[in-house]
Amino acid sequence: MTRALYNDDAYRTEARAAVVAIGPGGIELHQTIFYPLGGGQPGDSGWLTMADGQRLRIAETRRDKATGSILHLPEGDASSLCTGMSVTLEIDWARRHCHMRMHSALHLLSAVVRHGVTGGNLSDTVGRLDFDTNGDMLDPNFIEHELNRLVAEDRPITNRLISGGELAAQPELIKTLSVKPPMHLPCIRLVEIEGIDLQPCGGTHVRRTSEIGELRVAKVESKGARNRRVVLAFAEIGS
Helix, strand or coil: CCEEHHHHCCCCCEEEEEEEEEECCEEEECEECCCCCECCECCCCEEEECCCCCEEEEEEEEECCCCCCEEEEECCCCCCCCCCCEEEEEECHHHHHHHHHHHHHHHHHHHHCCCEEEEEEECCCEEEEEEECCCCCCCHHHHHHHHHHHHHCCCEEEEEEECHHHHHCCHHHCCECCCCCCCCCCCEEEEEECCCEEEECCCCCCCEHHHHCCEEEEEEEECCCCEEEEEEEEHHHCC
């Protein structure tokens, strides 16, 4: 299995790795800083640089459904690569950092809106969560005010590991109603926003809430009789 360096340091932007396999599904490396699509967070893009200076654009990163291996999907011809070759990895940091900010913002949102989460997604500009509110309406002005209050409080964001058994004994930590964590695993990652939120998550996050930046509620919309969708955007992007 590919060693996931982003779990140790989400701020690492470059690394060296050996090519393990090259196939129609993508390029497998022995270790990577590229986060694969999952948990509503997009897979990273970036570049692989060979010893002779050739750069190969990586358009997307995903997990192989059968093996769980992390696959780097090249944009264009990858014939210059061969198994065993050493390459330098570089992620598109500006894009990844926006993912980290927005993913952390969605954790704040799940703490402000105290309903079960039925779905979610994010990009480098917006993010959304769907909540089972039993049809109750949500106040976008209240949500936006509370989010920016928590951002300004500059709370630390940390992670730690818990066993599947320990998590099963604390079901209140699981906020998602439709997708459950892999309880069979010996170690599951918990992300904590100090005093605000604690839940299992495998995504990448910023170190403190202030790094998220000012947020705005782009819209709140009905998604059926019970569900309400809250869409967030970064305030600097504008309406």
